[in-house]
Amino acid sequence: MKYQVIYTSSTGNTEKMAKAMFAAIPGLDKDIVRFEEGMLPEDADIYFIGFGIHKGTCSMQLLDFMSELHHKKIILFGTCGLGSDEEYYKCLEDDVKAWIADDSECIGCFMCQGKMPISVRNKYMDMMGQGNDEKIEKMIRNFDKAMTHPDESDLRNAVAFVEGMIRKLE
Numbered sequence: 001m002k003y004q005v006i007y008t009s010s011t012g013n014t015e016k017m018a019k020a021m022f023a024a025i026p027g028l029d030k031d032i033v034r035f036e037e038g039m040l041p042e043d044a045d046i047y048f049i050g051f052g053i054h055k056g057t058c059s060m061q062l063l064d065f066m067s068e069l070h071h072k073k074i075i076l077f078g079t080c081g082l083g084s085d086e087e088y089y090k091c092l093e094d095d096v097k098a099w100i101a102d103d104s105e106c107i108g109c110f111m112c113q114g115k116m117p118i119s120v121r122n123k124y125m126d127m128m129g130q131g132n133d134e135k136i137e138k139m140i141r142n143f144d145k146a147m148t149h150p151d152e153s154d155l156r157n158a159v160a161f162v163e164g165m166i167r168k169l170e
């Protein structure tokens with residue numbers, strides 16, 4: 001079975017996950033490529049497809065690519081600003097999954113929190129004092145919590161997820 005990891009990552013969070021997950025795939029019949037770098041092999045059997053969430057989902061180009069990938073098993077992974085919220089992760093997964101071609105199959109998804117640029121926190125600060133302070137304070141607390149992610153524990157969980165997927169497939 002040939003494994004292909006394809007990822008997109010604007011600030012490096014998902015890239016970190018992608019590299020750890022790639023290393024956890026056993027054997028030599030595997031490859032990893034950054035989506036923006038062009039050559040996207042279509043001859044693998046299993047695709048790990050990773051993305052950072054921006055404005056609610058992943059890039060349109062990646063969704064388009066996924067929709068053109070036929071007769072494959074696809075495993076999604078990604079990072080997003082919000083941490084430890086399985087319900088939110090499931091919504092993100094379902095939105096992305098909807099783009100997968102009918103003759104391909106999504107067999108798993110792993111999401112975790114990723115740090116955000118300081119400009120996001122500054123924007124929250126600017127929003128304070130306009131009647132939504134409780135909500136904004138919660139968003140700032142989440143921002144601060146995200147600062148260390150993906151951390152070693154996230155990477156270990158990602159590796160364990162890959163190992164579980166491989167066991168299921170073999």
Ligand SMILES: Cc1cc2nc3c(=O)[nH]c(=O)nc-3n(C[C@H](O)[C@H](O)[C@H](O)COP(=O)(O)O)c2cc1C
Pocket residue numbers: 008009010011012013014015051052053054055056057079080081082113114115116117120
């Ligand atoms: C402009 C921008 C928009 C974002 N939009 C969302 C969002 O809609 N939902 C979310 O959970 N996280 C959002 N985030 C946080 C990113 O998903 C998070 O930082 C992620 O780890 C980025 O991954 P990457 O570096 O691999 O692209 C956003 C971050 C930025 C900078």
